[in-house]
Amino acid sequence: MTKNKIIVAALEEFAEHGYHAATIRNICRRAGVNIAAINYHFSGKAELYRQSLEMVFKLKPPLPCGEKIQSDSDLKSVLQDWIKTFLYRSNNKIIQENLLLKKIVHHEMLNPSEIFDELIETHLKPDVYSLESILRKGLPPDISEKEIKMRVFSILGNCVFYLFHERLVEKIWADGDFLEDNIEMVVDHITEQSLMGLKLIQ
């Protein structure tokens, strides 16, 4: 089906070059269709972008939230689960669409199109709130908003660094794909460090 072929090719192009730098001629060449197909099946480049993103949005697995925690001993495993899923689902080279989405999101972060806000609201915010609900279970109820947000940012910062700045990690580490080769170790490290912050305040 032509429409599907275009979307797959578009995701690859958009992931590689971002929305603005991607060209419909490349997309069509990759999909093996005529240029006019873009304005026939979609109403232009913008609508193709939107529909491509909508397609891949639906594939993301859910993240655990604080409600999963019944006892204190659950805290570590649920937090670990969140971090692991967050890293895996964006770096899982088997499900290639997620790899593409990760790159597209990074492009949007730097050079946002009109879709950016929508993307944050429907995708990143729910993830962040579920992490926040997990952390709240390990913190006193009267903790300030700034403090809890800073703990969220710390975990998020670590994950985002490995996911988005793999090129930088690779240059510093200079020995293969660090996250790919040490993902269990990385997950444990982030979890431990976050838990230490929690323990101290309790």
Added chain:
Amino acid sequence: MTKNKIIVAALEEFAEHGYHAATIRNICRRAGVNIAAINYHFSGKAELYRQSLEMVFKLKPPLPCGEKIQSDSDLKSVLQDWIKTFLYRSNNKIIQENLLLKKIVHHEMLNPSEIFDELIETHLKPDVYSLESILRKGLPPDISEKEIKMRVFSILGNCVFYLFHERLVEKIWADGDFLEDNIEMVVDHITEQSLMGLKLIQ
């Protein structure tokens, strides 16, 4: 002087749109010079980019390294100094060139031009090594390379998150410029969390 006007305008354009998306017509319009000036004073867009970066590279203040640490009590203050300087010098809105460089570096991270490697080697690696030398002072000498790199990545990840993904931080925090308004708190939080990781292993 025409050449200087062009460089200033170019830095702004490159910071906003990245190397590829920036247009020399916009740069010239901003600088108030003719288009042909680019190929007269520089030899083209690429050389303009290179010279613009070289100019702003020289403005960056140095970061402290492990050699500054004489006693154990120095560790915290030197680490804090590194983090503070690293955040400040890229987010100091008084020295606008650094703000521009930060954005250009981010563009390079996602869509590297031929200059990228050079940029990493001469700029980011020295910073990272100085941080590494600080952390070594607080860790046993037989620590593994992976473990120390992971600690470096953790601090770097936190800093990079606030610097590069301010848009994301802003959306989640939804109440002004988080880093700008809480930079002391952020520096302390990152320092404390890193120190806890060090203490535990000693």
Added chain:
DNA sequence: TAATGAATGAAACAACTGTTTGAATAAGGT
């Protein structure tokens, strides 16, 4: 089979890109 509508294709459109040209101007030295 004939007719209708959806899908495709080659070619052109206007607008943009980095670069080049060659003439006009400015500046400085003799």
Added chain:
DNA sequence: ACCTTATTCAAACAGTTGTTTCATTCATTA
């Protein structure tokens, strides 16, 4: 004054972009 060099300018260059046009092909239904 002159000559030489450095600098600026409007205009055009060839190439690319997203979009449109219109004739052609295909599939489906009457």
